[in-house]
Amino acid sequence: MEPKLALQLKGISKRFGNVIANNKVDLDLRYGEILAVLGENGSGKTTLMNMIAGIYYPDEGEIFVNGEPVAIQSPKDAFDHRIGMIHQHFKLVDIFTATENIVLGIDDGKKFNLAEAEKSVSEITERYGFEMNPHKKIYNMAVSEKQTVEILKVLYRGADILILDEPTAVLTPQETDKLFAVLRRMREDGKSIIIITHKLHEVMAISDRVAVLRRGEHIATVETAESTEASLTEMMVGKKVSLNIERDEPKGPVDRLEVRGVNCVSPEGVKLLDDINFTARAGEILGIAGIAGSGQRELLEAIAGLQPLESGEIIYHNPQTEEAEDLRNKTPQQIRELGVRLSFVPEDRLGMGLVGNMDIIDNMMLRSYRRGKSIFLDRKQPHALADEIISSLEVVTPNAQTPVRRLSGGNVQKVLVGREIASAPTVLMAAYPVRGLDINSSYTIYNLLNGQKKNGVAVIYVGEDLDVLLELCDRILVICGGKISGIVDGRTATKEQVGLLMTKVGGETPKEKEVTGA
Template sequence: MSEILVGMKEISKTFGKVKALDGVGLTLRRGEVHSLLGENGAGKSSLMNILAGIYTPDEGKISIKDKDVSLNSPKDAINLGVGMIHQHFKLVEVMTAKENIIAGYEKSFFVKGAELSKKIRDISVKYGLEIDPDKKIYDMSVAEKQRVEILKVLYRGADVLILDEPTAVLTPQETEKLFDIIRNMTKLGCAVVIITHKLNEVMEISDVITVLRKGRNIGTVDKDKTNTMELTKMMVGKAVDLSIERPPRGTQREVLKVVNLTALKSDKTEALKNLNFSMFTGEILGVAGIAGSGQKELCETLAGLYPVTNGDIIYEGESLLGKNPREIIRMGISMSFVPEDRLGMGLVASMNIVDNILLKEYQKQEGLIITRKPSKEKAQKIVEKLNISTPSTDAHPVRLLSGGNIQKVLLGREIESNPHVIITAYPTRGLDIGSSYLIYDLLNKQKMKDTAVLYVGEDLDVLLELCDRILVMCNGEITGIVDAKEADREKIGLMMSGAHKEEVI
């Protein structure tokens, strides 16, 4: 047995009325990759935030290298060799990699510059991180920024590294490179914790897996003694079929055409660059790309919420250019949009389910008095159909619902309007496995009704299983559109990095 670096025993943590952790234990050993697996809200990040000194536990003991410790800040943790790389990077964009790495650690940026660069390069080479210390953060790819974050904690002497959802923003090639780096770190004596919910990646990189469910430790298993079905059962509490059905395509009639579409960001740089594609009835068109490739702007442009600089959006021969959502509705076009920001853009957080449904319906009513009865009936129908857990449809603000139930309300409302086109941006983000597969099923049912569906997703495996075609984006451009049945995961990864379809086929 290898040396125990960290022991956490009977850790409990409460936030208000929510028991995030209930007597959880964890053991980390030198040279091991330990995956922390669980659905959203299982307590994974809370447990690791305690180990990183961000939260303090209400109960429990932590030992690091055989010494009982009290961690009151991230500085306490890093001084004891524990560093955390967060899902959302904490880097200063206008500074160099070197300046970010030593910020808050060295007394001055201007002392021993050449020596610091050499030290950072030495660590970089040692672990296979390949970073230019003098490169500005804003000139780096997402994968490079992640490597700077890893270097930052290694530079401070960490030998226990916590990575929170490290592959969420990476291409398949970048993910493989990260796994090589992680293997290097464990060979050199580090313990690495990966917080994730991606079972295929857990089985590829882990030595040991701990599963949390609803704040409790369900079990710790060796990777070689388990499989994805067993892990799913531990995560959810029951066996779940992880296959995604892909019904045959429908009538395949072109319903929406995008021609030479260009849109600018607020800083006048191009968010979308000369996009050309079509959406067809009875088809799910997936959109793949690393975060920030223009997916959000594309969805909002199609929905009439983002200004177009050049080009056209044509719905069955009619231009939608310059039309806002209300004008699109008045044209007799039923278009549904499920945005990335559910409560900020999709629903009104302080309103109940009935009133949020009424927002989609009131313009259709005649006269001066708005009748709530149809919306109340529709709300009840959606709650029953999608199994939404709520005390009431007309007396309970949607902000008090769980993330999964909020998403079900939003998607249910949009689907009930019998749309011709559905635009969905990350509809399963933050949802548990059961809710995610329910949403895949709902989208497939819309496809079978000959609706044209646009699905923006971050899980490439889901895109390949669910969609009929996949549109790949990089830096606001379309690098290619491929048939999902015949698509190659690695080639899509190259296209996500900027290679065009013609270059990789």
């Protein structure tokens, strides 16, 4: 008999309607190893993990824990089998402290004793080298601290098998390194860890073995030491892919959009943007880097006319009339009436950029439906545009009448970016346009942005992957706590330099912000 495995999946299948999310997947996890699960979007990684964690129940197949068949019907069952999952989206109570969140919902029959619990939480933090204050309230925490709480929650419940769903997506390079150090200590302690990630270099850095999924099927599990980034990509995509992004020198850049001394305050009185100054030039890609929630969204929305300014100006240099227009506090409709061709790919694709329940044609109309005096809609042009985008960007869809929420993430994004580019913009803003996209779709988007740059569009790209930012952008603006902490040249800057700037001004709490200043 083969040696006992911490976890073994045999022939696991899961279907959602006609979509096969997982097809007869086999997977095994040894004691004391870190297994990376790699795959493009829609390859079924998260679904598979959710079945181990008790969120879904498999249609077919068996799960063995410590060599025994188990039926995991709920997250509680999973915990009973000492399996814990750290989800991409945190599930914490904001007004509770770290410890309170960790013990929340535990029913071990013993009397509730917070001091006792705190002690054992501290033990765990010391053992694995976490940095965390158990009394801190969640709403005061940075994203990385919240993640720590989620991990502790799972460890406190005694999990021996930990599943982390894209834990590094929200972290800076420095925080990622810290997390990896903790994971290695857990491995030494005999824990088995599954980590889902898109980033190949992280797979190489942390994992012992890699399981590759493609279109719901398990392609292979290989030793990390015996593979390369290129070989993994090939397995993941099914063909050879070039991983280089082209970057031409900007041709005759002229100032297109000037942001001067912009301040924004939330309705609750929190400063969102603090004295922002920069210029976006035509024919250049300006990257914006920063930890999630540092004011990137507010900045783009302020330019697009969706976020009222406290003070400052946003000057648009119109290439046709040579006139400078102030876009400050104008509605999107007024901005368009000024002849400003501003396109915006917002972060929230289905909640803002598109209407999920409408078909592709009706989504094409969002920008253009007002055209003409008729009180009725003209669906002919949008239909033609939809067909054109579907064929030129290779959108996978049954037809143009399919509601966009039925499409996969990458195809949703192609529809959105395609529409925004179709209006021949002079300024194109894109917030996290490749988030959640697979490698092929990501490169399609990079190429589209590069194409716009060549056409003399001022492109503003908010990204989270520093490697991509450094490869794609001509200049990178780093934002931290609503303030610009630096603008660097994309060709010469290093990842560490940008990573440091991302945390330089202030950090998350307003108090520290005042101390450090600019």
